Amino acid sequence: MEQCKCSTQIRNLTVHKRDGVIIHDVSLDVHHGEIMALIGRNGAGKTTLLKALLGRIPYSGSIVFTNPKGERVQKPRIGYVPQNMVFDRSTPMTVADMLCANLSEFPVWLGHQKEKRERANAMLEKVGGYHLLNKRLGSLSGGEMQRVLLAFALEPLPDLLLLDEPVSAVDRKGIEVFYDLVTSLRSEFHMPVILVSHDLSHVQRYATRAALLDRTIVVSGPVDKVMRSPEVQEAFGLKLAREVR
Amino acid sequence: MEFLYGLIDSLLPFEWTEFAYMKNAFLAILLITPLFGLVGTMVVNNKMSFFSDALGHSALTGIAIGVLMGVDNYLLSMLGFSLLFALCISAVMSSGNSSADTIIGVFSSTGLALGVVLLSASGGFAKYSSYLIGDILTVQPPEILMLAVVLAAVVLVWVLFFNRFLLTSVNTDLAASKNIRVRLVEKLFVVIIAVIVTISIKWVGILIINSLLVLPAASARNLAKSMRSYHFWAIGISMFSGVSGLIASYYMGTAAGGTVVLIAAAIFFITFALGHVGGKNRVR
Numbered sequence: 001m002e003q004c005k006c007s008t009q010i011r012n013l014t015v016h017k018r019d020g021v022i023i024h025d026v027s028l029d030v031h032h033g034e035i036m037a038l039i040g041r042n043g044a045g046k047t048t049l050l051k052a053l054l055g056r057i058p059y060s061g062s063i064v065f066t067n068p069k070g071e072r073v074q075k076p077r078i079g080y081v082p083q084n085m086v087f088d089r090s091t092p093m094t095v096a097d098m099l100c101a102n103l104s105e106f107p108v109w110l111g112h113q114k115e116k117r118e119r120a121n122a123m124l125e126k127v128g129g130y131h132l133l134n135k136r137l138g139s140l141s142g143g144e145m146q147r148v149l150l151a152f153a154l155e156p157l158p159d160l161l162l163l164d165e166p167v168s169a170v171d172r173k174g175i176e177v178f179y180d181l182v183t184s185l186r187s188e189f190h191m192p193v194i195l196v197s198h199d200l201s202h203v204q205r206y207a208t209r210a211a212l213l214d215r216t217i218v219v220s221g222p223v224d225k226v227m228r229s230p231e232v233q234e235a236f237g238l239k240l241a242r243e244v245r
Numbered sequence: 246m247e248f249l250y251g252l253i254d255s256l257l258p259f260e261w262t263e264f265a266y267m268k269n270a271f272l273a274i275l276l277i278t279p280l281f282g283l284v285g286t287m288v289v290n291n292k293m294s295f296f297s298d299a300l301g302h303s304a305l306t307g308i309a310i311g312v313l314m315g316v317d318n319y320l321l322s323m324l325g326f327s328l329l330f331a332l333c334i335s336a337v338m339s340s341g342n343s344s345a346d347t348i349i350g351v352f353s354s355t356g357l358a359l360g361v362v363l364l365s366a367s368g369g370f371a372k373y374s375s376y377l378i379g380d381i382l383t384v385q386p387p388e389i390l391m392l393a394v395v396l397a398a399v400v401l402v403w404v405l406f407f408n409r410f411l412l413t414s415v416n417t418d419l420a421a422s423k424n425i426r427v428r429l430v431e432k433l434f435v436v437i438i439a440v441i442v443t444i445s446i447k448w449v450g451i452l453i454i455n456s457l458l459v460l461p462a463a464s465a466r467n468l469a470k471s472m473r474s475y476h477f478w479a480i481g482i483s484m485f486s487g488v489s490g491l492i493a494s495y496y497m498g499t500a501a502g503g504t505v506v507l508i509a510a511a512i513f514f515i516t517f518a519l520g521h522v523g524g525k526n527r528v529r
Contacts, residue, residue, distance in 0.1 A: 054421050080422035087415050091290055092469035098415065100408075102423060107407035109286075109476040136470055137415075152419070162422070 007032045007068075007192035008053070008160055013061035015048050022048045025216050026061070030160070032068050033190040035182065037197060037207035037223065041235060044214045046196045047083075050162050053194070054078060065159050068190055076160060079153030081146065083165035083196075089138030095148050096120055096133045102152055123151040128177055142169030146178060154185070161185070161193045167202070179206045200227070200236060246386045261495040266382045270501065273384040274487040276392040277445050278457075280399055282483030284441055285462035286475055287434060290414045295346055296334065297438050298455040299353035303330040304446045305360025308376060312367050323443045330356060331439040335431060379450025381491065381501045395444055399437060410434060411472065453506045460509035461486065467513075467520035482512050 013026040023045035030036045038046050052059045065076035099120035100112045112120075121133050129147035132140070140148060146166055153161060163182065167175040183206060185191055197203050203210055204227055211220035212232050219231045226232055253268050261267050288297055307323030316322060334352050338345050364370045412420040413430045421427050438458075446454055465478035490505030497504070 051418070054418060056418060056421050075424055077424065078422045080419060082416065082418055085416055085419070088290065088292070090466065091415070092466055092471060092475040093411070093415070094471045097411070097472045101411050102408075105405070105408060107404050108411065109403070109407055109472045111473050149419075153422070 007066055008194075009062075009064040009066070010049075010053075011062045011064075013049070013052060013059055013063065015045070015052055015057060015059045021215070023052075023213070023215050026213070028211055028217055028220060030192045030194055031209075032192050033186055034208040035186055035193040035195055035206060037195045037203040037210040038213055039197065039200065039203060039210060039232070039236075040213040040218075046213055047164060049213065050080075050164055050194070050196065053160070053162060054080060067159060073159050077156055077158045079150075079158030079161040081149045081153050081161075081163045081166045084142075084169050085145065085149065087137070091138060093137045094133070095124070095129075095135050095137060095140070098137060098148065099123060099133075099152060099155075103155060119155075120151075123155055124148070127151045127154070127181055143171060143174035143178075146170055146174070150178070150181065157189060158191065161191055163193060163195045163197075165196055165198065168198075175202070182206065203227075246389075261492055267491075267495060269384050269386065269389060270381045270491055271488070272389050273381055273392055273448060274491050274505075275484070276389065276396050277449070278461075278483040278487035279480045280392075280396045280441055281445075281457050282461045282465075282480035283403060283476065284399065284437060285458045285460075285483070286465065286479050287410055287414060288438065288458055289462040289466065290411075291434070293438070294455060294459045295349050295353075296331075296435075297442055297458050299334065299349045299356065300327050300331055300439055300442045301446060301451050301454045302353050303327050303356030303360070304443060304451055305373075305376065306330075306356050306363065307360075307443070308373055309360045309363030309367065312373075313363065320444065320447075323446070324440065327439045327443045328436060331435045332432065335435045339428065339431070376447065377451050378453065378500055379446065379448050379502045381448040384448050391444065395441065399441065402433070402437060406430065406433065448502070450502045453502050456506040456509065457483070457502075460506065460513050464509070464513040464516040467516035482509065482516075486512060 008030040010026055010028040014024045015022045026049060038049065040046055048057070051057045053063060065073040067073050096112055096117055097108045100106070100116045101108045103116045103119055104113060106113050106116070117133070124130065124132050124147070127147045127150045129144060129151060132144055132148060137148070146169070167178050170178060179202065182193060186193055195203070195207055204223060207223045209221065210223045210226040212218040212226060212229075212235060214235070219226055219229045249272060250265070250268050253262050253271065262271065288294055304323050304327060307326035308319045310326055311319035311322030314322060330352065334349060337348050361370060364373055409420070409425050409430050412423065412425060413427050417427045420430070442454055442458070449457055461483035462479045464482050465475050468478050469475035486505050486509035490508045491501050493499070493508070494501040494504040
């Protein structure tokens, strides 16, 4: 355990809300360069766990972030790609506004610095979002939006990438492109990724490890092993049978 | 001040600039309107127009507290109360127990009713009814200076913190993931609204101050595509309505605040039509 090249160590994490315990005693390790899939039924606490990782809700227990050199990171940079991000689509804001606001302190209402604009465009090209820079945020399609959010999440390079149902609004072709991209990021930057997904076929194809959450971690390990575990078979029974065949 | 008066005389040699009170009002308008245009952009983005309205109403209680404490200048008591009021609303809202418009509605009515009760108990409400519609023509040079200072301070905050305001308004989780202290940013914004509403309420009036904050930005949204053009239009429309409203009110003998708001409202409807005819979502 001491030698573990962990990126994120979650220990005994418990979240209470007014109507009771949402998740309890969650302990989970996410390593550098692995895609950890978080699976579980609706209401199992997946989003709650992500919110705790983001520091958005109070919790007990501990979350420790470590960089690839093994040094502890106090204020981790987290790349977060939310599920169907809710925002005001009528806001007069371009993709460049959003990316430049993240890249620099120079206030975007005064315009963008040329160099930051170019960097934003380079980020977009990297995620396959060509020609999106000057589009209004509210006019993007589901797939385009996810690419912009991924570009946003990747700069500055995060200590942990959180993907919450990242492709639920994306068409089939877009899904493949998106996951290929995430897979290449993983190998390029050795970035740890937590992926929340309902779709077990995606999980089997793209994740390296998996954890089944049902208020606590029921089973976790290498993705194939977890998928074959009786707990997952039971939780997803029918679905898995179809997928495997 | 003499220099500015001289400048107005030489640049704008019209009948309406002959009087000192009109010169003062003109200068005040030139400071208040860009301030409101600027801050209004984020008020509309954050869907906080009801919130700023409630703050305007709470000014009445602020005045009443000032009267009870026996101070001559109500600005400090108004400012103190509206800051407290604003932070209370935002604290109750972020506890997430009830819906925002209900909470704001409750606070708004309480602020208004408390003000009316306290003022009527301490010698009659009528004396203070001028605060309801405001009077820009009564603005004095020291107050103009104060407006200039506030404008400078808000512009500075807008330069230093705007990107954080923007990302927080898009999505708080996303902002938090970039280590933006979301709660702090939200509080800072609430404080800015409280300050600018309070310091201008005497001249703009409790009943219409919110229109001045919301209308220019709402019109700008009909035309703008990016944050830069949004700010450009909001400030431009705000200043245009302010100046033309002041001049029109002089020649028509109407209340300045109401005239300014009417012009801003007319611009809103025009931009609304333009935005729809132009199909801004596709073309721009």
